[in-house]
Amino acid sequence: MNKLSFSGHExxxxxxxxxxxxxxxxxxxxxxxxxxxxxSLGVGKNMVxxxxxxxxxxxxxxxxDNSLELSExxxxxxxxxxxxxxLATQWLLHYSLIxxxxxxxxxxxxxxFRKERVEFSKQHLTAFMKRKCEETNSIFxxxxxxxxxxxxxxxxxxxxxxxxxxxxxxxxxVLIDLNLxxxxxxxxxxxxxxxxxxIPSSEHxxxxxxxxxxxxxxxxxxxxxxSFRELQVSHNSPGLxxxxxxDSLYQKVKxxxxxxxxxxYYETAGNQIIQFKKKPNKWDVLNEYYG
Numbered sequence: 207m208n209k210l211s212f213s214g215h216e217x218x219x220x221x222x223x224x225x226x227x228x229x230x231x232x233x234x235x236x237x238x239x240x241x242x243x244x245x246s247l248g249v250g251k252n253m254v255x256x257x258x259x260x261x262x263x264x265x266x267x268x269x270x271d272n273s274l275e276l277s278e279x280x281x282x283x284x285x286x287x288x289x290x291x292x293l294a295t296q297w298l299l300h301y302s303l304i305x306x307x308x309x310x311x312x313x314x315x316x317x318x319f320r321k322e323r324v325e326f327s328k329q330h331l332t333a334f335m336k337r338k339c340e341e342t343n344s345i346f347x348x349x350x351x352x353x354x355x356x357x358x359x360x361x362x363x364x365x366x367x368x369x370x371x372x373x374x375x376x377x378x379x380v381l382i383d384l385n386l387x388x389x390x391x392x393x394x395x396x397x398x399x400x401x402x403x404x405i406p407s408s409e410h411x412x413x414x415x416x417x418x419x420x421x422x423x424x425x426x427x428x429x430x431x432x433s434f435r436e437l438q439v440s441h442n443s444p445g446l447x448x449x450x451x452x453d454s455l456y457q458k459v460k461x462x463x464x465x466x467x468x469x470x471y472y473e474t475a476g477n478q479i480i481q482f483k484k485k486p487n488k489w490d491v492l493n494e495y496y497g
Contacts, residue, residue, distance in 0.1 A: 210310035210335075210344040212354050214259035216252040219360045219379045225266060225299075226288055228257040229281040232273055264299050265306035276302055279489065286496040294414045294495055296384055297448070301421045303381075304447050311354045314338055315405070316446055321439075325404045327394065331355055359403065362387040386449055409454040415462050416495035418444050423488040430485065434459070434478035466491070 227247060231238075236246050238258045244251055261267040266277035273281075280295065281288050287295040307313040319326070319334050332351060339346035364382045387405050394400040421444050422428055428436070437455060438445035445455050459480060463471045468483040 209342050210314075210339060211308055212310065212347070212350050214255070214263070214309075215354075215357050216256040216259070217353050217357060218253060218256040219357055220256075220260040220264070220381075222290060222380055224257045224260060225264065225277075225290070225380065226281050228261045229266065229273060229277050231257075232261075232267065232271055238271060263303055263306060263309040263312075265302040265308075275489075279492070286492070290380060292496075293383060293412050294417050296381055297413050297417045298420070298492075300381055300384060300386070301417070301424075301447050305421075305424065305442050309354075310338075311335065311351075311358050313442075315358070316449070317441055320405050320446070320449070324406060325392075325402060327400055327402050328352075328355055328359075329394075359387065359389075363389050363403075405449055407449055407451040407454075410448055410450060411454075413448055413450075413458075414495050415458050415465060416491050418448065418458055419462050419466070419486075419491050420488045421447060423485060423491065430482045432480045432482075434480065437480065465494075 231243070231247055234246070236243060238254055243254045247254055247257065249257070258267075258271065261271075261277070262269070264276075265274060266280075267273055276298075278285075280286055280290075280298075290296065290299075303309065304313050304316050314335070315331070318338075319331065322334070323330055332348075332355065335351050335355075336346050338344070361379055361381050362384065387403055390402050390404065391399045392402040421442075422432070422437070425442055427440065427442075434456070437443050437459065438452060440446075444450060444458075445452070450458070460471060463469045463480070466486060468486070470481045470483070472479045472481060
């Protein structure tokens with residue numbers, strides 16, 4: 207495993223219009239390192255760095271700040287959802303955030319940590335990240351990891367009334383409508399009430415089959431024949447990334463096989479198999495949804 211990557215967000219959650227704003231800035235030949243970037247983007251200096259970080263983390267730009275295929279698909283001249291109004295786009299960005307793995311915490315939580323704990327406190331997640339840093343010879347800096355965990359949770363959880371959060375910051379996050387993470391109060395080791403979190407498996411009926419199929423086609427580890435078990439628990443699998451129940455994943459796979467030619471589902475000798483006679487183009491699959 208490569209060394210883990212933290213920070214870069216400057217403690218800012220990615221706001222609703224930052225990705226489009228950053229994409230347009232790049233198309234206008236803007237440079238994030240230029241002093242005038244704060245004027246062009248209309249944000250503070252730290253926010254300029256944060257926008258650049260989130261564009262890379264969501265798999266929308268490369269190391270040289272060139273726009274990648276997903277950003278062109280969403281925000282380009284014929285962009286499918288330039289204002290991120292469709293919940294399907296949030297699911298797509300969530301998948302890309304985990305798959306791209308520039309923000310290590312997100313990938314590790316959904317691929318590994320959730321297998322150990324569905325319910326957890328910040329202390330549990332911190333201890334897990336410390337362990338992963340040791341395993342990968344990555345530097346563990348408590349304050350940096352603490353900031354990463356805070357931004358991670360605020361990326362997915364809407365603040366409740368009375369929470370001491372910035373409304374402008376937290377209510378405009380791009381992924382809060384997915385309802386992937388639940389927040390509740392429970393007793394800690396000293397019997398005092400503390401913040402706990404839960405990432406339950408769910409049906410997620412608002413996850414389009416086309417986005418799920420895109421995630422399968424985009425996964426380089428999958429061949430033409432894929433076991434249902436792989437779709438449940440393999441790295442970056444739809445079962446893990448989208449926190450799906452086994453029944454819901456099974457139903458969506460069956461619907462995909464009915465919807466798209468050349469994809470079949472078999473059960474032989476106790477094995478559940480998905481077979482591609484010919485894999486469709488992943489962008490054509492998304493076009494089936496976006497039109």
